[in-house]
Amino acid sequence: MAASNASVVFLALIIVLVVVIFILLGICWKFLGPAILRRLLRPRRAPSDVPEYFSGNMSGNLRTITYFDYATLKKATRDFHQKNQLGRGGFGPVYLGKLEDGRKVAVKQLSVGKSGQGESEFFVEVNMITSIQHKNLVRLVGCCSEGTQRLLVYEYMKNKSLDKILFAGAGAADGGGLPFLGWRRRQQIIVGIARGLQYLHEESNLRIVHRDIKASNILLDDKFQPKISDFGLARFFPEDQTYLSTAFAGTLGYTAPEYAIRGELTVKADTYSFGVLVLEILSGRKNTDLSLPNEMQYLPEHAWRLYEESRVPELVDGRVQAGEGFEAAEAMQVCQIALLCVQPHPSQRPAMSEAVRMLTMKTDQSIPPPLKPAFLDRKNLKQEGGDGADMTALEMRSPTSYWMMTPSPMVDRPYDMSFGK
Ligand SMILES: Nc1ncnc2c1ncn2[C@@H]1O[C@H](COP(=O)(O)OP(=O)(O)OP(=O)(O)O)[C@@H](O)[C@H]1O
Ligand SMILES: [Mg+2]
Numbered sequence: 001m002a003a004s005n006a007s008v009v010f011l012a013l014i015i016v017l018v019v020v021i022f023i024l025l026g027i028c029w030k031f032l033g034p035a036i037l038r039r040l041l042r043p044r045r046a047p048s049d050v051p052e053y054f055s056g057n058m059s060g061n062l063r064t065i066t067y068f069d070y071a072t073l074k075k076a077t078r079d080f081h082q083k084n085q086l087g088r089g090g091f092g093p094v095y096l097g098k099l100e101d102g103r104k105v106a107v108k109q110l111s112v113g114k115s116g117q118g119e120s121e122f123f124v125e126v127n128m129i130t131s132i133q134h135k136n137l138v139r140l141v142g143c144c145s146e147g148t149q150r151l152l153v154y155e156y157m158k159n160k161s162l163d164k165i166l167f168a169g170a171g172a173a174d175g176g177g178l179p180f181l182g183w184r185r186r187q188q189i190i191v192g193i194a195r196g197l198q199y200l201h202e203e204s205n206l207r208i209v210h211r212d213i214k215a216s217n218i219l220l221d222d223k224f225q226p227k228i229s230d231f232g233l234a235r236f237f238p239e240d241q242t243y244l245s246t247a248f249a250g251t252l253g254y255t256a257p258e259y260a261i262r263g264e265l266t267v268k269a270d271t272y273s274f275g276v277l278v279l280e281i282l283s284g285r286k287n288t289d290l291s292l293p294n295e296m297q298y299l300p301e302h303a304w305r306l307y308e309e310s311r312v313p314e315l316v317d318g319r320v321q322a323g324e325g326f327e328a329a330e331a332m333q334v335c336q337i338a339l340l341c342v343q344p345h346p347s348q349r350p351a352m353s354e355a356v357r358m359l360t361m362k363t364d365q366s367i368p369p370p371l372k373p374a375f376l377d378r379k380n381l382k383q384e385g386g387d388g389a390d391m392t393a394l395e396m397r398s399p400t401s402y403w404m405m406t407p408s409p410m411v412d413r414p415y416d417m418s419f420g421k
Contacts (some may be wrong), residue, residue, distance in 0.1 A: 136196030253287035275341025
């Protein structure tokens with residue numbers, strides 16, 4: 001009798017316990033939300049529990065980088081605090097992180113959740129980009145994959161990105177408190193970017209087309225050495241989804257005409273973007289600036305006109321000309337090389353090794369005259385009509401239809417492919 005009483009009490013206790021657990025779960029669900037609850041209940045990977053991709057015979061290049069668990073990166077970035085956010089691009093936000101040993105890192109939180117990329121695919125791609133190393137490419141120091149989170153950890157670049165220095169302080173007398181880039185530094189940056197691209201295109205074992213060469217993807221270390229960032233990142237995103245380069249969301253000014261119009265992607269699309277970027281570095285202005293007088297709004301067009309009229313010095317940032325070490329002949333040569341890079345047909349543009357050769361040779365040696373860039377024909381478009389100003393970023397992902405149909409302010413004038421005539 002006593003035994004059966006005890007088992008009834010025990011059963012009742014179990015039932016009460018189960019009910020209490022369910023009520024508690026219900027409360028948590030309501031107040032914390034399903035996502036947080038799922039995260040709390042997910043078994044945690046112990047810090048020492050490094051994925052097997054990082055050890056053993058198959059580890060390859062992964063052995064040279066660090067595996068971070070999510071909690072470490074969360075702590076380093078102060079819980080991915082807004083104040084730690086360095087910026088946000090097409091791949092997701094980037095945060096400044098401080099590791100326990102005091103090292104600063106930039107943590108890129110990839111928005112790959114939607115693409116459903118599995119852990120093994122992620123590590124395969126990380127392994128690939130880890131093998132690409134050059135002094136003008138940003139170094140990957142580690143990565144993290146936990147649940148749907150995919151994070152890449154890069155060395156932190158003290159002088160941030162080129163766009164910030166080049167454009168932000170342009171209006172302010174003191175340069176907006178940012179360091180000023182004189183002629184020698186600009187030259188060093190141009191040659192460094194060209195060398196990084198030469199490596200990606202011609203020397204790395206993967207032969208990578210960057211696709212998104214622009215000022216914000218050039219980071220500067222403490223000595224203002226340029227480092228190309230975001231190479232190989234397109235590999236994390238299936239062609240048809242998720243990745244939305246801010247090149248397309250923002251300005252198309254860096255995009256080679258054949259890539260923008262026909263989606264034709266070769267290394268020469270990077271050469272084109274490099275040419276536009278060099279013109280920006282020379283002039284200290286953005287490739288498209290609709291606040292300027294009509295004939296100056298599009299940088300390659302403006303540069304071409306000045307080149308034709310032998311007025312290249314007018315293109316160069318006045319502060320650079322007034323500063324130390326400026327050499328007009330060198331600036332003219334750099335401008336001519338940039339114009340060679342933005343020639344209309346990919347085959348006309350130099351390979352990056354050729355660009356490096358021309359950039360580093362003496363000014364008394366001759367370089368070929370460039371052909372006129374593929375100009376944008378504003379008149380044609382205006383006649384075709386349509387108002388593309390409200391076109392959404394998603395629609396822009398299809399460059400072909402976008403270029404054919406949209407006279408938006410950013411791409412007011414699509415390229416007339418008249419090949420320099
Ligand atoms: N390693 C780094 N060190 C310092 N700052 C960085 C680093 N990586 C990125 N940043 C900063 O974060 C900003 C955002 O970078 P992100 O690559 O996400 O965007 P983006 O370059 O503007 O666009 P996209 O996604 O097309 O590359 C950059 O402009 C740069 O200022
Ligand atoms: Mg970037």
